[in-house]
Amino acid sequence: MLHRLRLDMRRNRIAYLFAVPAVVLLIIFSYIPMYDIVIAFKDYKPTLGVFGSPWVGLQHFRDFFGSIFAGQTIRNTLLISAYSFVFGFPLPILLALMLNEVRFPKYKRVVQTVSYMPYFISTVVVCGILKEFLAYNGLVSTLVNNLFGAAKQNYLSNARYFRTIIIASDIWQSVGWNSIIYLAALSSIDLELYDSAKIDGAGRFRQIVHVTLPGILPTVIVLMILTVGSILAVETDKILLLYTPLTYETGDVIGTFIYRRGIKNAQHSYSTAIGLMNTLVNLLLLFLVNMFSKKTTGESLW
Amino acid sequence: MVKAIGIKKKRRASRGERALDITICAILFVLSLIFLYPLWQVIVASVSDPNVVMKKAGMILFPEGWQVDSYKIVFDNRNIKSGFANTVLYMLAGTGFQYLITLISGFSMSKKNAMLNKPLLFFMMFTMYFGGGLIPTYLLLNKIGLMNNWLVLILPHGVNVWNIIIMRTHMQSIPDSLSEAAYIDGANDASILFKIIFPLSGAVSAVLILFTAVSYWNMWFEPMIYLTERNKYPLQSILREILINNDSNMLTGGLRNTQHIRQMKNQSFQTLVKYANIVVSTVPILVVYPFLQKYFIKGMLVGSLKG
Incomplete structure (x- = not known):
């Protein structure tokens, strides 16, 4: 088995070499943060580091759900x-x-x-347009005011409409x-x-x-x-x-x-x-x- | 009699079908207007007279009055200029880096006789379903000194597992006979990849590069949390300061023309300058995408086939 693996490594050494950059990048940017999840069970202090910070068990989960x-x-x-x-x-x-x-x-x-x-319009620009159109003196407020006589308002700061705005604009996009x-x-x-x-x-x-x-x-x-x-x-x-x-x-x-x-x-x-x-x-x-x-x-x- | 009924029936059916055709075309026409109108309003308002726009406030179908000072201000804005330059740099570097990694690791994983193929695939795919999440990643990038360094936007995006798998699937579909002939002639894997496989991967490469480039173009969140200096911001982060955070320094961006400085004191003129910013940063893409859309569509279908 080991012998076969060694042969395989020799035969495919260039192909394996080509995989090294991806493996190294994944270890650094994906697997190390995965290990660092342990701070979810610790009281992480930057000065103490991931290892040195004291364990707190499920405290943070309890805090959140409480x-x-x-x-x-x-x-x-x-x-x-x-x-x-x-x-x-x-x-x-x-x-x-x-x-x-x-x-x-x-x-x-x-x-x-x-x-x-x-x-093909970027998210930031779509939100910028929404912000202008939904403002107190914006397009939507004016139209609704003219058509239905509803009082002018800033629709984006009204919690009642927030989800509708997010979902409708998502659908539009x-x-x-x-x-x-x-x-x-x-x-x-x-x-x-x-x-x-x-x-x-x-x-x-x-x-x-x-x-x-x-x-x-x-x-x-x-x-x-x-x-x-x-x-x-x-x-x-x-x-x-x-x-x-x-x-x-x-x-x-x-x-x-x-x-x-x-x-x-x-x-x-x-x-x-x-x-x-x-x-x-x-x-x-x-x-x-x-x-x-x-x-x-x-x-x-x- | 029977014949007459038959004809009548047929005509009614065709009338119903014509009604269907007309209804569908009409609905699609209205939908098209809905897709187009918001941007149209922005474009039209951006060249209109600010005072008329403010007074009217509702829909503007055609320019009311005329001025292009809003555009002069955008083109004078040094933040917009540096944002554009940064976006181009990040896009080229990020897309190039990610594509190179995709190409070589896709090739590596496409080798059918390699013993480590399966473990490698698992090692990569695992990161698609489980990850450290926002905070551990943030802490790590902080710790290794990538804070406020533009490489923070490039290096962590080097490996795109999804793209690697698409590349691998494509490379496995290339007939083995092509590379076998080259092996017999004494070629090694490197020359097989760059001389045989790579030239046959044009369409897939175009699709993957296009998607990566678009994600770099849209990027604003990571620059916001990782870059502290505004002169490193890409265009979308600058636009966020202007459009969402109402940052007036960003909007004027070192204006020197005294007439423009005076104009910018007018609130409704500022809105028009925002619109001009939107147009300048969006229209280039909108001019290009109809010509590239077949690649996007292909990419979307390739992606969904895997999923």
Whole structure:
């Protein structure tokens, strides 16, 4: 065995050499921080280092779950995920179905290109536009005031609208882009199926119901399972850019809370503990969903 | 009689279909307007007269009045200039570094007869599912002295496991016969990679490079927490100070023209300058992406096939 390994090392020495930079980088930037997670169970002091800091057991986890922040951040994370899923998941499918029915190739191509456009605007710029448009004297406030006579207000500092703003702007940015995968699935449906449906006397509506929808169903199921598996992994960029203490109540999620406590307030151990809990729950969810998916659809991640 | 019914039925069906066509085209038209309008409003307002814009406050479909001083101020802003320069530097260095690592480690892992192939794959994939998280990474980068050093944006992103796996899958799909012939001629792995495999990896490389470049273009969070000096900020971090934090020093950026200084005292003119910043930093990408979109689409499909 060892002999064979030595032969293998000699024969593939250049190929293995090529893997060395990646291995070294991963050890430094991924595996060392992984070990440093132990500070979640310690009271980390920069002067004492990871080794020297005293153990505190599960103290930080108890602190988090004993505080009002646990309920608030977990609730916000779950709600933002759930609403994004309910509203954000079906829309790319609908868009793809509509694009698929357009019989003027040029029109279809133009609409598609236009629908990808928001995806290429950077997150910071999208948030900058939102901030201007949603300001007290901004576009939205003025329009709502003119049309419905509602009092002017700064929508971004109203906690009631924060989640809606985050989710709606996310959908605006990604619906076109996310429709690509469904369009690909649609274009791989066998055209003969449509022909035989036509011979059977099916109109366009019934072709959609009996050929198109079953054709993309596998893609829909796989993506749905993946989305459910990452329900606790909310994208924090936009929230970090747009939230204020006025909107923490509805907008503060686990990821933003970790950033605020860990980096701004330097409560390193405490936020590492919350981060660890978050990662583990995500991992567990992914495993469960993957197992479920393997059993029911035969599709899985690994 | 029977014939007549048949014709009638057919016509009704086709009328229904035409209604469907028209409805769908109309909905898509409205959707397109929704995708385009926000940026259109920003562009139109950025060249309008600030006082008219303030008075109107609602939708502006076409420029009201005309001025381009807002753009002159953006182009005079030394923060924007340094931000652009930094972004280009980080993008080139980061993308180049990550691509090189992806190429060589993808090749290394694509060797089917190598015994360490499986353990290596596990070693890499493990980091996709489990990691130290924000704080331990932050503490480490602090400890090894990368704070306020622009390499902090490059080195930790060197290994992109996802890209390596895509590269590996692509390389494994290249027929073995090509490299076997070269082995017989006495070539070693290095020359196989650079003379045979690499020239056959153009399309995959373009896709991976494009995605990495976009992620560098969008980067703002890491520069914010790791870079302390503003003159090292990439464009997006500068834009964050201007658009989100309302930093007026960043917005004016060492303005010397006295007329412009006077104009900047006007609150609504400042908003237009913000808009001009948005246009200047966004339009270059929007001009380019329609020509590159087939690569993006390919990349997205390659990625989802793996997943």
